[in-house]
Amino acid sequence: MLSRTAECLFWLARYAERAANVARGLSVAYRMDGIVGQAGGEAEEWRALLTASGGEAGFHRKYETVTPDAVVHWLVHDTDNPSGILACFEAARHNARTVRTALTVDMWESLNDSWNHLRTLPPEATEGEKLPDFLSWVRSRVMLFNGAAADTMLRQEAWRFVHLGTMLERADNTARLCDVRHHQLSPAADGASEYVHWQAALRSVSALRAYHWVYRERLDPKRIVDLMILRPELPRSLVACYGEVLETLEGIAVGQGGRRGECHRLAGEIHARLRYGRLDAIFEQGLHDFLTEMIGLTARLGSEIESFYIRG
Amino acid sequence: MSQAKAFDEMSGLDGEIRAPYAEIARWLRDTPRELLYRKRQEAEMLFRRIGITFAVYGEGGDPERLIPFDLIPRIIARSEWEVLAGGLRQRVRALNLFLADIYAKQEILRAVKVPADLILGNELLRPEMKDFVPPGGIYTHICGIDVVRTGPEDFYVLEDNCRTPSGVSYMLENREAMLRLFPRLCARHRLAPISRYPEELLTTLKAAAPASCKGEPTVVILTPGPYNSAYYEHCFLADEMGVEVVEGADLFVQEKVVYMRTTAGPKRVDVIYRRIDDEYLDPEAFLPDSMLGVPGLMAAYRAGNVALANAPGCGIADDKAIYPYVPDMIRFYLNEEPLIGNVPTHLCEREEDRKYVLANLDKLVVKLTKGSGGYGMMVGPHATAEMREEFRKRIIANPGNYIAQPTLALSTVPTVAEQGVAPRHVDLRPFVLTSGEEIRIVPGGLTRVALREGSLVVNSSQGGGTKDTWVLDDALVEAVTAELGMGQAQANGRG
Numbered sequence: 091m092l093s094r095t096a097e098c099l100f101w102l103a104r105y106a107e108r109a110a111n112v113a114r115g116l117s118v119a120y121r122m123d124g125i126v127g128q129a130g131g132e133a134e135e136w137r138a139l140l141t142a143s144g145g146e147a148g149f150h151r152k153y154e155t156v157t158p159d160a161v162v163h164w165l166v167h168d169t170d171n172p173s174g175i176l177a178c179f180e181a182a183r184h185n186a187r188t189v190r191t192a193l194t195v196d197m198w199e200s201l202n203d204s205w206n207h208l209r210t211l212p213p214e215a216t217e218g219e220k221l222p223d224f225l226s227w228v229r230s231r232v233m234l235f236n237g238a239a240a241d242t243m244l245r246q247e248a249w250r251f252v253h254l255g256t257m258l259e260r261a262d263n264t265a266r267l268c269d270v271r272h273h274q275l276s277p278a279a280d281g282a283s284e285y286v287h288w289q290a291a292l293r294s295v296s297a298l299r300a301y302h303w304v305y306r307e308r309l310d311p312k313r314i315v316d317l318m319i320l321r322p323e324l325p326r327s328l329v330a331c332y333g334e335v336l337e338t339l340e341g342i343a344v345g346q347g348g349r350r351g352e353c354h355r356l357a358g359e360i361h362a363r364l365r366y367g368r369l370d371a372i373f374e375q376g377l378h379d380f381l382t383e384m385i386g387l388t389a390r391l392g393s394e395i396e397s398f399y400i401r402g
Numbered sequence: 403m404s405q406a407k408a409f410d411e412m413s414g415l416d417g418e419i420r421a422p423y424a425e426i427a428r429w430l431r432d433t434p435r436e437l438l439y440r441k442r443q444e445a446e447m448l449f450r451r452i453g454i455t456f457a458v459y460g461e462g463g464d465p466e467r468l469i470p471f472d473l474i475p476r477i478i479a480r481s482e483w484e485v486l487a488g489g490l491r492q493r494v495r496a497l498n499l500f501l502a503d504i505y506a507k508q509e510i511l512r513a514v515k516v517p518a519d520l521i522l523g524n525e526l527l528r529p530e531m532k533d534f535v536p537p538g539g540i541y542t543h544i545c546g547i548d549v550v551r552t553g554p555e556d557f558y559v560l561e562d563n564c565r566t567p568s569g570v571s572y573m574l575e576n577r578e579a580m581l582r583l584f585p586r587l588c589a590r591h592r593l594a595p596i597s598r599y600p601e602e603l604l605t606t607l608k609a610a611a612p613a614s615c616k617g618e619p620t621v622v623i624l625t626p627g628p629y630n631s632a633y634y635e636h637c638f639l640a641d642e643m644g645v646e647v648v649e650g651a652d653l654f655v656q657e658k659v660v661y662m663r664t665t666a667g668p669k670r671v672d673v674i675y676r677r678i679d680d681e682y683l684d685p686e687a688f689l690p691d692s693m694l695g696v697p698g699l700m701a702a703y704r705a706g707n708v709a710l711a712n713a714p715g716c717g718i719a720d721d722k723a724i725y726p727y728v729p730d731m732i733r734f735y736l737n738e739e740p741l742i743g744n745v746p747t748h749l750c751e752r753e754e755d756r757k758y759v760l761a762n763l764d765k766l767v768v769k770l771t772k773g774s775g776g777y778g779m780m781v782g783p784h785a786t787a788e789m790r791e792e793f794r795k796r797i798i799a800n801p802g803n804y805i806a807q808p809t810l811a812l813s814t815v816p817t818v819a820e821q822g823v824a825p826r827h828v829d830l831r832p833f834v835l836t837s838g839e840e841i842r843i844v845p846g847g848l849t850r851v852a853l854r855e856g857s858l859v860v861n862s863s864q865g866g867g868t869k870d871t872w873v874l875d876d877a878l879v880e881a882v883t884a885e886l887g888m889g890q891a892q893a894n895g896r897g
Contacts, residue, residue, distance in 0.1 A: 247665060
């Protein structure tokens with residue numbers, strides 16, 4: 091496959107996944123606003139969301155204070171924010187248009203329809219109580235795209251680069267979301283006051299129900315960390331995402347007669363640490379430390395993949 | 403000539419319905435206008451959804467526009483088509499022979515059939531092509547010939563497009579749209595199928611592979627990228643042929659061999675269907691600051707390691723200043739009389755012609771010799787006095803840049819307009835594929851229609867639209883049924 095095609099597919103999937111992740115984050119913040127808003131802690135939640143999205147510096151260059159409206163505008167409409175929902179769809183659609191021939195009609199139409207809808211979206215459509223509907227629309231559009239990819243793409247290299255992009259972006263997102271709440275998730279955290287944050291952490295990866303199914307116990311920060319990082323059953327856990335990343339990279343290598351590079355080794359190493367690592371060891375290292383390292387490794391893996399398959 | 407009433411392809415000059423349009427006339431009579439308007443909206447949604455747009459960046463407004471699609475098909479009888487196709491084959495054969503001659507012995511100049519200074523001083527002549535014979539001796543593999551009609555028997559070539567003609571994706575998508583919107587109307591006609599065009603194109607491109615290529619040639623389409631107005635078409639054709647669409651940066655040349663960068667390492671390329679202009683092909687040979695091209699491409703080409711379709715330097719054959727001499731080329735190379743004529747053309751460079759043009763600016767269409775897309779032209783009878791004065795000055799300042807033609811009463815076809823169905827002027831661009839001795843033309847082409855009342859300018863950049871073009875085939879009764887089945891298969895499973 092053309093290297094540029096692989097690059098576009100990889101980024102197309104990353105941007106689509108990112109849009110949905112931002113929407114998930116916003117839904118949680120909106121909900122938290124209703125719960126803790128009255129207690130005066132509202133800005134905290136929105137600030138955490140900004141940190142998780144990685145665009146804090148950019149935000150402060152344009153906006154003076156962290157208000158819900160400003161954060162929503164920044165994370166939805168502002169095209170100066172490369173991780174904003176509109177910007178993500180724009181970038182995803184641009185990549186898709188560039189490599190149309192590598193997509194199936196269903197994938198293209200799901201993205202193109204979303205883009206056509208978004209580009210005529212009035213700013214009022216995300217104001218106040220309309221926000222949750224909009225956010226669930228975004229999530230459903232990305233699920234439609236992911237479903238179209240899973241249901242219609244030939245299981246060849248094109249599919250693998252799409253899947254690789256989705257999974258790497260998802261791993262990065264889970265690590266970041268877990269990290270912004272590392273205080274509340276540390277073993278010393280006080281259950282009574284942090285309970286809503288635990289719920290929020292789980293909701294942000296769509297895992298609140300999953301928690302109950304896996305543990306059948308009350309919420310507990312150690313188990314939440316276990317679920318988000320080490321449990322292969324949860325499709326958004328770090329280990330699950332890395333399992334997919336590793337398998338997908340292997341699939342590409344096998345398809346090319348066994349050609350492998352540093353990206354394959356690194357993916358194997360990261361996966362092994364997650365697959366065979368102990369929860370206690372994570373807390374010994376420090377949750378924040380561990381997650382910062384994971385975020386760094388994920389970024390490095392991304393550039394190793396690019397240097398092997400795209401710039402190679 | 404401008405006052406003459408235009409020939410309507412449905413109702414002729416006298417209002418009597420012509421035979422090929424009998425069924426369409428009945429259908430138009432029985433179809434409520436509201437239904438047509440609704441279908442038109444449906445068509446627009448279809449095109450938007452599939453993303454059949456042409457990109458216009460840097461003009462403000464929507465950067466991705468739809469070319470308006472008109473629902474009423476344009477019909478050509480098989481017998482008319484056969485005459486036309488014969489003329490097209492003849493013309494393209496002559497154009498290829500002309501190119502081969504111009505880049506070699508230049509016999510036509512020595513025979514003084516074409517003035518030497520028109521050729522030798524022309525910036526479209528590519529010295530890089532001198533004394534080099536492209537694989538198979540073919541220069542313009544894919545040629546779009548613009549044809550206009552003024553009467554029942556009267557077809558004229560308005561323009562040759564020997565470089566990188568576009569529009570064929572609209573020809574194909576318009577048919578798909580008609581089959582989806584009006585399956586029964588299509589079924590009641592015996593439409594000559596056109597859906598095999600991509601296959602014919604691939605056959606043509608493979609046949610262009612250089613002799614050095616052993617085994618199955620690797621074909622690619624070279625595009626300027628997503629910002630190009632015809633990007634959709636480049637992808638569409640690549641998809642239909644199952645070949646890669648590449649940008650300049652995806653290719654590189656090593657020891658005069660062209661490779662594309664793939665995830666599995668470099669892969670050799672044998673045939674490049676390039677949709678970028680000559681000047682941008684290779685910064686080492688042409689414009690040094692071109693970012694679109696591939697450094698070293700021309701050296702690889704001249705070494706016989708890769709084929710380019712079309713060959714560089716084809717512009718010398720479709721220059722509007724050369725156009726008046728095409729009938730003479732046909733006589734000179736083929737020893738035949740032209741089957742389709744030219745529109746009489748005045749070259750402003752010739753003093754006698756210039757005098758006539760300046761005295762008749764209100765009757766003539768003036769065009770830039772190097773212009774295209776309907777830019778830089780003036781339709782005299784529709785122009786204001788100021789515009790005519792402006793063109794007078796320009797012609798006097800640079801006579802060599804202008805030609806003029808009588809304002810033809812282009813034929814009209816019924817079209818869905820704001821106030822119901824009304825006649826609008828059309829032209830036709832059939833696509834002619836050449837490989838070796840064989841010339842392939844799928845029956846039909848792209849019909850462009852000037853949507854504004856009275857307008858003679860059909861270019862999409864100037865508010866023109868398109869129609870499906872039907873060649874009615876008596877011999878192929880089953881064809882439309884077959885094509886119907888195929889249309890659905892594509893709708894469900896392309897990709």
